[in-house]
Amino acid sequence: xxxxxHREVIDMAVSPDGETVVxxxxxxxxxxxxxxxxxxxxxxxxxxxxxxxTRLHDWVEGRGxxxxxxxxxxxxxxxxxxxxxxxxxxxxxxxxELRALGRDGQVxxxxxxxxxxxxxxxxxxxxxx
Numbered sequence: 001x002x003x004x005x006h007r008e009v010i011d012m013a014v015s016p017d018g019e020t021v022v023x024x025x026x027x028x029x030x031x032x033x034x035x036x037x038x039x040x041x042x043x044x045x046x047x048x049x050x051x052x053x054t055r056l057h058d059w060v061e062g063r064g065x066x067x068x069x070x071x072x073x074x075x076x077x078x079x080x081x082x083x084x085x086x087x088x089x090x091x092x093x094x095x096x097e098l099r100a101l102g103r104d105g106q107v108x109x110x111x112x113x114x115x116x117x118x119x120x121x122x123x124x125x126x127x128x129x
Contacts, residue, residue, distance in 0.1 A: 013071040018051030021077040023066030057105040068122040077101045098125040
């Protein structure tokens with residue numbers, strides 16, 4: 001499972017039919033001595049695995065981390081992303097986001113918050129939407 005190299009697993013959820021979504025942060029770009037003035041060098045990632053362990057899809061993007069995940073009865077994944085930066089400028093405020101992803105990994109909808117008002121977990125985020 002070389003695709004897990006440099007990845008920290010933070011949370012996982014299993015659908016009723018046995019698919020698993022695993023989320024976390026990728027530190028492949030982590031410098032030897034990270035600067036406290038720059039955004040965190042982590043990148044959020046998600047992988048969806050079939051019941052037999054086959055990787056169905058996998059994404060890594062931007063800056064931040066996947067903080068939590070939940071799945072509904074239809075297999076949609078709800079991923080809470082935190083410490084997101086769209087801009088490499090450290091003055092850009094962090095934000096968090098709840099994303100609903102279909103079984104195909106495509107974003108169905110998302111809701112963002114500024115970092116100080118981020119929900120603490122996926123359930124709290126879902127209630128806020």
